[in-house]
Amino acid sequence: MDYFFLFASSLVIIFALMLFGKYKKTLQQSNQKNDNLRTQKNEHGAVEFVRCPLCSTPLAKNEDMFSRIYRPMTTHDQRMTVHGCPHCYPRPEPGVKRMCPVCGKEVPLEGELIARLFNRTEGKKHVMITGCTVCYKGRR
Structure with missing residues (x-):
């Protein structure tokens, strides 16, 4: 036993x-x-992953967004377009959907997000997305 x-x-x-x-x-x-994923602090001080605004995929430290900033460079408020990240632009990975965070509609491959870039004198720059090529047409 x-x-x-x-x-x-x-x-x-x-x-x-x-x-x-x-x-x-x-x-x-x-x-x-x-x-290996890129992180940032949100407005409450909590650490969160940096995500693509189009497909919400977390970005790795070596991945960058494809975007375009328009002139004049001396102003505090500039127009900007965001095309996506390596996961959703130029060709989306299988299962990845490009969705507009403003209207919630699917953004076509040739579409983009329209945003404002605020150049702050101190600290990081701030980007505010105002819409996509689908929902922004009606505002013009």
Whole structure:
């Protein structure tokens, strides 16, 4: 009876160690994946991922948005267009939808977001999206 209890308890301990090792490995992999993503602080001070405004895909540290800023460069408020990120522009990845954050409609591949770029004298620049080529037509 003592040998059976010893054998059963050693099996439970070995099984628990195997589960812990597997859990630790998946935790390390998810942390490594999140370490490669770009983060920023929101207005409440919480850290969040930087996401593409068109497809909401989190951006990696080496990925940039495709955008265009229009002249004059000396003003505090400039017109800007956002074409997307490497996941949704020039060709969207499978399953990625380009949606306008203002009207909620799907933005065509040749479409873009229309935004205002505010050049602050101190701190980071601020971008405010005003619409897309689909919903912005009606305002002109």
